[in-house]
Amino acid sequence: MRILISAGEASGEMYGAQLIEALRNCVARAPSPAGGQLEFFGVGGERMRAAGCETIVDAKDLAVVGITEILSHLPKIYSLFDKLITEADKRRPDLAIVIDSPAFNWRVARQMQKRGIPVVYYVCPQFWAWRQGRVRLLRKYVNKALVIFPFEEKFYRDRGVDATFVGHPLADLPKPEIRREEYAAQHGLDTAKIWITIMPGSRRKEVRMNLPTILEAVAQLGSAYEFLLPVAPTLDWGRMQNLIGTNGAIHLIPEALPALAHSRAGIIASGTATIEAALMGTPFVMVYRVSPLTYALGRPRVKVPCFAMVNLIAGKEVVPELVQAKFTAQNIL
Structure with missing residues (x-):
């Protein structure tokens, strides 16, 4: 069975890799696999390649954000x-399986439907938060929607979409078992200091907009702190090193979950990283900034009172949200 799978950003690429591995395991356990061997190709990155997907388009090349x-x-x-x-x-x-990234993936879904290829949308767009009229695209071009938050199932079903709640893919991830001392030795960290994870985003533009203010906050904290910056697969390690410069208190880290698990707190850009921090039990402040034009055009369309998913689920602000003008180094501290 040949499957096109399209994941255009870091979180979706991680979910895609998990899905590929789960599907292969299902086929391996089947007594007489009806579909034979699975072949995957499409849009992804390092994790999906490691899971056995041939990437025709690299997810790094699609990692842009904001209208402008x-x-x-x-x-x-x-x-x-x-x-x-x-x-x-x-x-x-x-x-065809498309994962999140609606600006790109609903067009993929449309082309697959035109060709008579069934489409599954895994991690559906958050149309309940804004641009609710776009639900019609799912209704028209998607055969099955797999949603990751319980309230999404009813939202989409009420609007004629065949949706099923399948749980959040991060919920099944085990908490890293590596000991603090061992983790410190691996990454040159000082166990006597307080560790804070900083996650400015998984797209280049997000990093450009968010990292400078985060670095201002870092500079105001004393020598009692060290900072862990997980580098998303959609970002370039060398470029991130150049952005942080010679600040020896900031350590680039390959994986987010161990960093969050061992950190006292986090400064986290809006997105999937906030879910990761919550699952690791790490207190954090959510930050985010886009261009003034993008914000002016997008804010009136937003239908929810909060940005951080943990706040939306809780129905109140349980973590601080610093967006646009409120996102300053002083407010972080």
């Missing part, structure tokens, strides 16, 4: 989209 930012990248995005669809026409997949 997307507009400047449109020619490149359309070129990558055409490359993916051309490959799909050659390979004729039996199924």
